[in-house]
Amino acid sequence: MIQVREVTKRYGAKTVVDHLSFTAQPGQVTGFLGPNGAGKSTTMRMIVGLDRPTSGDVLVNGKPYASSKAPLHEIGVLLEAKAVHPGRTAVSHLLAMARTHGIPRSRVDEVLALAGLSEVAHKRVGAFSLGMGQRLGIAAALLGDPAVVMLDEPVNGLDPEGVLWVRTLLSGLAAEGRTVMLSSHLMSEVSLIADHLVIVGRGKLLADTTVADFVTSEGVRVVTAAPDALRTVIAAPGVTVTSTGAEELFVTGTSAREIGLAAATRGIPLFELTPQNASLEEAFMDLTRDAVEYEAAR
Numbered sequence: 188m189i190q191v192r193e194v195t196k197r198y199g200a201k202t203v204v205d206h207l208s209f210t211a212q213p214g215q216v217t218g219f220l221g222p223n224g225a226g227k228s229t230t231m232r233m234i235v236g237l238d239r240p241t242s243g244d245v246l247v248n249g250k251p252y253a254s255s256k257a258p259l260h261e262i263g264v265l266l267e268a269k270a271v272h273p274g275r276t277a278v279s280h281l282l283a284m285a286r287t288h289g290i291p292r293s294r295v296d297e298v299l300a301l302a303g304l305s306e307v308a309h310k311r312v313g314a315f316s317l318g319m320g321q322r323l324g325i326a327a328a329l330l331g332d333p334a335v336v337m338l339d340e341p342v343n344g345l346d347p348e349g350v351l352w353v354r355t356l357l358s359g360l361a362a363e364g365r366t367v368m369l370s371s372h373l374m375s376e377v378s379l380i381a382d383h384l385v386i387v388g389r390g391k392l393l394a395d396t397t398v399a400d401f402v403t404s405e406g407v408r409v410v411t412a413a414p415d416a417l418r419t420v421i422a423a424p425g426v427t428v429t430s431t432g433a434e435e436l437f438v439t440g441t442s443a444r445e446i447g448l449a450a451a452t453r454g455i456p457l458f459e460l461t462p463q464n465a466s467l468e469e470a471f472m473d474l475t476r477d478a479v480e481y482e483a484a485r
């Protein structure tokens with residue numbers, strides 16, 4: 188289990204992670220999503236003790252990672268842009284890691300096979316494609332047979348077959364009762380792989396939900412002769428109305444049926460009344476739009 192508790196990280200005056208709390212549970216794949224610069228990598232670095240929170244704390248399997256005696260067994264990590272010496276072969280890279288952690292040679296062969304790298308085990312890493320590099324990073328993360336697996340952008344650079352491979356691998360690891368967490372800035376990728384979604388923007392938690400619940404956050408598109416009158420009629424706690432055109436409204440928090448009935452009782456003409464099922468990608472973009480604009484405007 189990974190527990191992030193009220194974590195804030197500041198670099199100088201800049202708050203990169205802002206009172207962030209969430210839990211990645213065993214037996215589940217947690218997708219950690221957010222636009223570029225949302226603070227995902229920083230959070231992951233704090234989880235493994237490479238960065239220290241300004242306030243709040245992080246627990247891995249109930250304790251701070253730094254106090255773990257066999258860290259590779261506790262948590263396996265793929266962090267972005269992890270440096271592997273380009274002159275090394277895949278097998279020599281993994282063997283060096285294994286030796287320093289008392290892991291047997293047989294496990295190196297196992298993870299190479301698991302990552303589909305047995306054939307290229309003796310090739311220099313410098314000659315690897317981006318996808319092969321990602322596979323090697325994942326193999327390294329699994330070396331210690333860890334209870335928690337945390338991967339930063341693991342499908343970055345992978346072709347569709349590679350994405351499918353990651354999905355099968357990670358759901359298998361979760362089914363074994365491990366805690367699996369992966370980050371991405373692409374909803375389309377994460378929705379294929381994760382059950383649980385933690386979405387951040389500007390370092391803040393925007394949503395902690397399931398993929399299924401996230402898509403049901405739909406709205407209703409209404410085209411009417413009297414948008415202002417309709418707004419007044421449907422106003423209620425939990426109902427939000429956004430003007431999307433001269434005669435157009437986008438309404439959330441109520442149903443097309445309720446809007447239609449309310450309009451009929453007041454004699455408000457409706458030209459269109461369309462429930463909209465936002466795609467996952469659209470819902471994600473709506474949720475994180477402010478965070479992205481902030482990034483672009485900096």
Ligand SMILES: Nc1ncnc2c1ncn2[C@@H]1O[C@H](COP(=O)(O)OP(=O)(O)OP(=O)(O)O)[C@@H](O)[C@H]1O
Binds near residue numbers: 223228229230
């Ligand atoms: N050591 C540092 N000093 C100052 N600012 C930093 C430092 N590390 C990260 N940042 C800033 O923190 C913000 C969040 O970065 P982070 O890499 O955690 O985001 P991210 O969500 O992982 O994004 P990406 O998907 O682009 O990797 C960025 O604006 C980045 O410039």
